Amino acid sequence: MKIEAGLPEKLEWIQHSLGFFGPELILFAGIVVVLCVGIIIPSLRAGSGSSTPLVIGLIASLFACAVSLAGWNQETEGLHLFGGMIVNDRFSSWLKIICDVAGALTFLLSLKDQRKHVSEYVALVLSVLLGAHMLSMSVGMIMIFLSLEMISITSYVLAGYSFKQEGAEGSLKYFLFGTASAAVMLYGLSLLYGITGSSIISSQEFVEGLLAHQSLLLLVAGLLALAGFLFKMAALPMHLWAPDVYQAAPMPVVALFSVVPKLAGLAVLTRFVLAATAYGQSLIDWKAIVGLIAIVTITAGNVAALRQSNAKRMMAYSSIAQSGFLLIGVAALTEQSIQFMMFYAAVYFVANYLVFGYLQYFESKGVLTIPDFAGTGRTDPVAHGFLLAGLISLTGIPPTAGFTAKLLIFTGLYDAYRITDDSFLLWIFVPGLLNTVIALFYYLRIPYFAFLRDGDGVPAKYLTWTNFLGLVLVLTLLGLFFRPDGLMGWINKITFVL
Amino acid sequence: MSPDADIAYWIVAASMIVLLAPLASGILSALIPVRYSWLVSLTASFMLLVAVAGAVVLVSNAGLHDTRHFSTAWFTLGGNEIAAGILVDKYAAVMVLVVTIVSFLVHLYSAGYMAGDASIRRYFVMLGFFTFTMLGIVLSDNLLILFMCWELVGFSSYMLIGHWMELPEAAQASRKAYMMNRIGDLGFIAGLMIVYRKAGTFDISILASHSLQGWETTAALCFFLAIAAKSAQFPLLTWLPDAMAGPTPVSALIHAATMVAAGVFLLGRIHFMFPPEALQVVTAAGLLTALTGAAAALGHFDIKKILAYSTVSQLGLMVTALGMGAKDAAMLHLLTHAFFKAGLFLAAGAIIHTLHQVQVSTGKTYDVQDIRNLGGLRKAMPVTFVVFVLCGAALSGIPMFSGFQSKEAILSHMLSGQGEWSLIAAFLFLLTAFLTIVYTFRLIWFVFIANEGRQWGNIPEVPFVMRFPMIVLGLASLWWIVSLNPFSFSGWFMTGRATGSATMISIAVVITALATSFLFVRKKPTPTGAPGILTNTFYLDNVFGALVTRPVGHLSSLCVRIDRRYIDGILHGAAYAQVTLAHIVGWIDKTIVDGIVNFVARLASWLGAFVRTFQSGNIQMYIFWAGMGLLLLTLYIVT
Amino acid sequence: MIYAFYIFAFIAIASAAGILFARRLFHAALMLLVCFLGVAGIYAVSFAEWVAVTQILVYAGGVVVIIIFGIMLTARITGRPTAVANSRWFSGTLLGLGAMGFLITLFVRGSFGNGVMPASDAKFTMVNRFGIELMTDYMLPFEGAGLLLLITLVGAAVIAATRNKNSIS
Amino acid sequence: MIPIENYLVLSATLFSIGLMIVVIKRNAIAVLLGLELMLNAANINLVAFNLAHPERLDGQMFAVFVIIVAACEAAVGLAIILQAYRVFHTAVPDSISTLKES
Amino acid sequence: MPDHILTYLIFLPVLAAFLALFIPRDRSAWFRVLNLAVCGVQGILTIIAIVRYGSETGDLRLIERTEWFSLNLGTWGSLRAEYFLGVDGLSLPLIALTVFVMIIAGISSWTITKGVKGYFTLMLILNAAVIGSFAALDLLLFYLFFEFMLLPMFFLIGIWGGKRREYASIKFFLYTLCGSILILVAFIGLYISGSVPGDVATHTFNIMYLRDGSNYVPGSVLDPSGTWLIGGWSARNWAFLLLFVGFAIKLPMVPFHTWLPDAHVEAPTPVSVILAALLLKIGGYGLLRIAYPLFPDAALSLSWMVGLFGVVSIIYGALTAMASKDLKRLIAYSSVSHMGYVLLGMASATQEGVSGAVYQMVSHGVITTMLFLIAGVLYDRTNDRMIENYSGLARIMPVYFVVVLIAFFASLGLPGFSGFIAEIMVFLGAFRSNVIHLSLAIIATLGLALGAAYYLWTIQRMFFGKLHVRGAASTEQLTDLDLREKVMFLPLAAITLILGIFPQLLLNYIDPFALGFVSLLTGGS
Helix, strand or coil: CHHHHHHHHHHHHHHHHHHCCHHHHHHHHHHHHHHHHHHHCHHHHCCCCCCHHHHHHHHHHHHHHHHHHHCCCCCCCCEEECCCCEEECHHHHHHHHHHHHHHHHHHHHCCCCCCCCHHHHHHHHHHHHHHHHHHHHECEHHHHHHHHHHHHHHHHHHHCCCCCHHHHHHHHHHHHHHHHHHHHHHHHHHHHHHHHCCCECCCHHHHHHHHHCCCHHHHHHHHHHHHHHHHHHCCHHHCCHHHHHHHHCCHHHHHHHHHHHHHHHHHHHHHHHHHHHHHHCCCCCHHHHHHHHHHHHHHHHHHHCCCCCEHHHHHHHHHHHHHHHHHHHHHHCCHHHHHHHHHHHHHHHHHHHHHHHHHHHHHHCCCCEHHHHCCHHHHCHHHHHHHHHHHHHHHCCCCCHHHHHHHHHHHHHHHHHHHHCCCHHHHHHHHHHHHHHHHHHHHCHHHHHHHHCCCCCCCCCCCCHHHHHHHHHHHHHHHHHHCHHHHHHHHCCCCCCC | CCHHHHHHHHHHHHHHHHHHHHHHHHHHHHHCCHHHHHHHHHHHHHHHHHHHHHHHHHHHHHCCCCCEEEEEEEEEECCEEEEEEEEECHHHHHHHHHHHHHHHHHHHHHHHHCCCCCCHHHHHHHHHHHHHHHHHHHHECEHHHHHHHHHHHHHHHHHHHCCCCCCHHHHHHHHHHHHHHHHHHHHHHHHHHHHHHHHCCCEHHHHHHCCCCCCHHHHHHHHHHHHHHHCCCCCCCCHHHHHHHCCHHHHHHHHHHCHHHHHHHHHHHCHHHCCHHHHHHHHHHHHHHHHHHHHHHHHCCEHHHHHHHHHHHHHHHHHHHHHHCCHHHHHHHHHHHHHHHHHHHHHHHHHHHHHHHHHHHHCCCCCCCECCCCCCHHHHCHHHHHHHHHHHHHHHCCCCEHHHHHHHHHHHHHHHCCHHHHHHHHHHHHHHHHHHHHHHHHHHHHHHHCCCCCCCCCCCCCCHHHHHHHHHHHHHCEHHHCCCCCCCCCCCCCCCCCCHHHHHHHHHHHHHHHHHHHHHHHHCCCCCCHHHHHHCCCCCCCHHHHHHHHHHHHHHHHHHHHHHHHHHHHHHHHHHHHHHHHHHHHHHHHHHHHHHHHHHHHHHHHHHHHHHHCCCCCHHHHHHHHHHHHHHHHHHHHC | CHHHHHHHHHHHHHHHHHHHHCCEHHHHHHHHHHHHHHHHHHHHHCCCHHHHHHHHHHHHHHHHHHHHHHHHHHHHHHCCCCECCECCHHHHHHHHHHHHHHHHHHHHHCCCHHHHCCCCCCCCCCHHHHHHHHHCCCHHHHHHHHHHHHHHHHHHHHHHHCCCCCCCC | CCCHHHHHHHHHHHHHHHHHHHHHECCHHHHHHHHHHHHHHHHHHHHHHHCCCCCCCHHHHHHHHHHHHHHHHHHHHHHHHHHHHHHHCCCCCCCCCCCCCC | CCCCHHHHHHHHHHHHHHHHHHCCCCCHHHHHHHHHHHHHHHHHHHHHHHHHHCCCCCCCEEEEEEEEEEEECHHHCEEEEEEEEEECCCHHHHHHHHHHHHHHHHHHHHHCCCCHHHHHHHHHHHHHHHHHHHHECEHHHHHHHHHHCHHHHHHHHHHHCCCCHHHHHHHHHHHHHHHHHHHHHHHHHHHHHECCCCCCCEEECEHHHHHCHHHECCCCCCCCCCCCEECCEEHHHHHHHHHHHHHHHHCCCHHHCCHHHHHHHHCCHHHHHHHHHHHHHHHHHHHHHHHHHHCHHHHHHCHHHHHHHHHHHHHHHHHHHHHCCEHHHHHHHHHHHHHHHHHHHHHHCCHHHHHHHHHHHHHHHHHHHHHHHHHHHHHHHHCCCEHHHEECHHHHCHHHHHHHHHHHHHHCCCCCCHHHHHHHHHHHHHHHCCCCCHHHHHHHHHHHHHHHHHHHHHHHHHHCCCCEECCCCCHHHCCCCCHHHHHHHHHHHHHHHHHHHCCHHHHHHHHHHHHHHHHHHHHCC
């Protein structure tokens, strides 16, 4: 029978595909090991805290990151595995590296506070990482939906991990909003599947289907699908969940939410927009749509954060604004701008973890809302110095890499304007830059209260874990500013078939 | 060295001495510690003596008839070089002589006058600095250096007028003086710039040959504005009478002999630049100033104010002479005026000084300077009386005195001039001369001669160190200063024949003026206000008297009123307008410009609040708003 | 064939509307069960019998049962049957009808005629093809789904485990 | 054969009704029901579009996986809703809104 | 001496700041000594630099140039940024001014007692940033130092300032950041269209390359030969306008100046000295170094606007100074008026005008330091700067009165002081220039009279008349200057005098630069 004849060849083909699936397998193994450890060690079974699972998680994520780093150079031109659902190219492996390091840092951050159900916690975080890996690689609709759901479901549980009243409410809100947007996305994907007939968005058949069927329905289907990705990135129409969930979830989880699902969503959104613009012939100008969303998101995120008194909610709005900046890279949609976006993502990740690390450090010292920071600057200058460096990098002021990142993003935009000369890019250029000024206003509130207002400070000693971690991150930020070509050399290898 | 070279060397050396000696005296008196402050006046006077010696050497070498010009590079600006040097011609030489002599005498005089003053060191520093800058104006060869000294002179006059800081009117007067000078300086700068733009250089000797391509009149008028401010000409004269608030020796040096003369000297220096129309404006202004000055002098009671207005009117005469083109005559009058006016001021100073001491000893307090409380000083202060009479006579132009000769020089030039314009000028000149005589006589009469009976008790004569300069100046107002023959003005300074008619007319004017003034002062025991004195002189019934007095009375009160209300008014108004304008601008600055910034900040936070209203916390509303967001997006893209 | 489709479609839509207007939560759950069965019927009609069976087995059998357990649990604490009130009628209907109107007009105008017509020779496919496909082409989603189920199990256990004995008062 | 528009209309109505339920119902579990409905609507679409090329089974395969995922979601969803219920003693999302703009 | 003078000059304070972190907080004397020592060494280095500079031609000296980084941007070529330092007629005097003012500020910060460690660390960083931005000749390096000044300034005003210090520091930060954003936009445009001579692929930040038109990628946005229009106006004009507004905010030009009085009134004396003497010059320096040379054609066509804004600043600054009641606010507004001359000189595009502008920057730097120290002397004693609360001070503070006289008369342009020379040169330039209308120069002369008005009015109210102190202060608090203050004022007065009498000392350096600048502006491009 034809089918049987193909069987051995297919099985052998799967074995070949598994070869390139290293990091994911490591994470999978990590999850299993952590769960087993959770059962075996008596203390864990009782649900009390211990740090062994965190160490295992750390090792797993770093190992996965190392494998994908090692595989960086001989990466062939994105090959399609598992029946074309997965594309293992440098674009996705760069994001995988960032997500793994983010996971590792989350484990480092959560080393300190004794957490209940530690092994389950590590398993969930590892599964978020695995989901992000799959999502950033997936091209097939099934895999997109599946990995997106994997990230989402684990995030719903993680959101409630503070096991306090606000945790329950946070996870409920996250769940309802997340499932609704997943359903909307699924409906969009099904319509796209119907229009194009193929479920692999990067395949030739999908693109021809799109071109053959230029109609309003395509626009609606595309937007509905886009809704799911925007939810993951917390971009404008689908951003309403972010402030409440960020406020509810524990700090390491919030740090994870602000980086990993966002970057995974960004990856799949980029692939989707690439496919949708279909080498530029598609009538619907997807770049303009993404550009519009980008600008509205940046402005809304920045403006809403102005009067914020809760540090976590302020960081939620800041992450909304930053996803707007990332979307600018997609809106420009040249090979350059995608590479610059990758650089921006790396810098954003470093700065975000630096700030969250220190917010957690101060939260553990009882400083919850921003006004509580009054006077702490004098008693704990080192911590506030590093926190200031992180916030300045998020704003984009020179000595830190944030400036170079923003500079490159806007150069990509400027350059795209030069090539395509469509004027909507200019509409993004000026508000984008002016938002930096608004951003400065709220990013500086914490140092403003810490240094300028006098209050009873918080006793502190300098040589703590957080300061060490902070030092490493600040040095990376400064290093990236003074030697950006090191990182860009890596990123330049990301080739893109446009 | 060839004879010519060493003369050049001597001239440069002499001018260096002349310039630097006063500066050295200023610096020396600053350095002398407070304990030895009495030493200051000695060192200063000695240094000024050195300056006088230098001036004599300079004048003897330079000679009166050729101009010498020496200059060194000062700094290069934009390619072309700005030089700094000295230009010694006849007028400069004479002026150097006058300035140094008068300054030396004033230094001596102040040694006595300012003996007890607390900040005497600052006084002598400024006096020395003033002389240095004045000599700078006289000697400098290019307009830029001249302008620098011009402003520095203004500054030193500001410091000297405001010497007694506690007196509020002194502070007010010094500020007003400096502001008026400053407005003049604007004119000077504008003139400078036009000259630089058109001629490309500041050097006076080069400028003489350069044409300013049609900008002559504007440049000339700009320079005249500066001259008017400095020499208190018509529009900007009100600062001089107020400047009397300063110490009297300062008034003697600055507001009689030197600084106010600087304007006239500058007018002489750049006379070549003035086209005919500008000269007419100058003459008109000169005449107007002369008249108002003389009339105002009649209306006042304060000795120093009367002398100040007389200076204003004499300066008006000099400017008119220059306007008419009589450069030598004007310079001569400048020379003679410097000596006799300084003498008058020093004499007045002596009176004030002694009466102050009397006041202190007797405890009576009354305004020493008001001629109504004075009188009968003839016997009490004989030397001062003699000096006062000598200088007063010179001022009034009585024959046998230098004033007569220099006025005659100007008059003869006017009479020889063609055209009815010079006739009118001559007539007004004579009228001013007439008024000068009247107010001088009135002054002398009421201060020294009237109401003999007033008992002053034993008024000590002023110390010798003050009397000597007065006597010197008194002698210097005699006729030998100008030429050996008392009736002709051609002598060592200038040549020229006085037309017969000129001498006759001036003598006639002198006699009639003396008669009228003698008549109407005799009856009155104490001087009353101008209108009072002039209008109800029932003795003078002849037509000429009535014809002249009523308009003059009105004129003088008018001038006083104009002076108080309009010119000062304009100035106060301008200052007031400035302040209100400043406050309006300050208000704009706070509300509007700041307003915009705050508005933007409020807009941003309002927009933030709007975005946050969606965060109502209710999850189902979130889903609803998300859905509506998508719908809106599609609608937006579709349309 | 066409009639069966219409019947099942009617059942599905009616039961869906029933959920919307159900007074009691329990009735809503039952309505959902009926709707699932209707949908399973539609699958069967369109030759997707394997999906229909999975639908009945997983959805109707599993999900509805859990939901009923959930309803029971929530009702148990307060003692009264969970009445389900409705609110925000205006915004809900606005959004729902807006979406429906928008989509349906598009579908009706949409040119689906070209090649999307279901092929006439469609016949029930052998189930074993599903097995082979599942294990070869769709091996990755299959394993992924497995992992997802495991993680859901762990997550739900963690949430459920923190019963009120420790933190939550 | 059954024209495709019927399927689409059916799935559109189901999707809309699901959406209305999610927004209108004042009980978390009811919202869950609405979500399940929306997922089913999508499934109908997938299965319907698969009829166009019966030789490939990707539509149906996708539908099966959706069902699996929907099951997981229902499980986690109920666990979360029950936890919220235990804490807030109510399942009405409107009253569970302590986390909002202060 | 090693040839990396500029690098040592910039990074010595940074090293010292790093060192200061390890000195324990309570040894405040150490910090003061450290700060002064660093400034002293910098002074020596500057003298060596001046000696080794000694050039007649206006070209660059003491050049240091190493590769900073080069990003290869795939198809679009590579972007190269260099660590490129150099000094010419314009930046050498300004660097000398910076080091001198830093020494004075160091001495005047002797009275700072609150948080001494933080204060001096920030001062050292500020020191490095200011010198860096004067010496940098690479756009990115310039922008780094330009932004690097904001943070220390923000904290210096914010923590050690007066009552409304938070408002003032935030306003300062926001204003300057908006300015730097505009400058950033122009820089991006520049380096996208500029390229290294030779291969068009490598884009560069180097100012010297971007100066001559041949180094532009043909057909790029800011290519001088190509005409790329945005909104109907040539892109080069837009770029010049952006740079002009960006730097005008820093050099407070009238519409954008409202941050200056607040920042000055609230900042502590040494900080407001640095703010006035140095930070304002960065604005002027930026215009002369970047905006004008890179867009000569646009600069010429927009010169009338620059001149107009200059004159408006002169008049507006003088009027608002007259209306201000606080001494420091008066001095701040007078700075606005004085910087108006710099704009006017620049706009005249004549050699006298430009060298006048640079001369004015240096002379204003010295004079305004004196002015702010004067205000500081009063504030240190009585914490009250209201003008009408004092009168007759001359009697009890004679030395202070002499210093005030020198400073005020130098500031209003009395001959013999450097202010006069600068103003005369600016007027010569303005009158002679055919680029801006003659009426602008004439109205500017009005500024002189206004200047005299408010300064004399202040002297009269504060120093003349009866001795009487209203408000909280009391007469015995008003002691005369002590030794430390005299040590500060003496060199300042001396320099103003020397620069007034022998301008050739400074003009030797400025003139060649001005010659080159004018020929580039009118002759070249």
